[in-house]
Amino acid sequence: MARKLAAGEKPLFWVGASREDLLKFPEEVKDQIGAALSVAQFGGKHRSAKPWKGEGSGVIEILENYMGDAYRAVYTVRFTNAVYVLHAFQKKSHRGIQTGARDVALISRRLKLAQQNYEDRYGKQEN
Secondary structure: OOOOOOOOOEEEEEEOOOHHHOOOOOHHHHHHHHHHHHHHOOOOOOOEEOOOOOOOOOEEEEEEOOEEEEEEEEEOOOOOOEEEEEEEOOOOOOOOOOOOOHHHHHHHHHHHHHHHHHHHHHHOOOO
């Protein structure tokens, strides 16, 4: 059973295996990403969140570093009535800052799935 949302809180939806992937992270990382997602649900932007490059506005990346490893969660706030978590992953590259092509492609596909899910739930959004 889903919990009742607080006033001003948007529902959070998980696309694909994003929730299962996040649950594999260390507890400290899960706590920080969870806090950042909660801020997003109330219309804010957490200090560890930054715009995701490549998909345009409204796609945000949460950055968490823990014990020398880099963890990321990507979500979208493009939709008026909901927040969608698109992907959660551990960065594999220890050189450079570029995210792997597989992760970038997965985020793009999941953004399209989120758009379809949103339209199914709420109808087409006016821009």
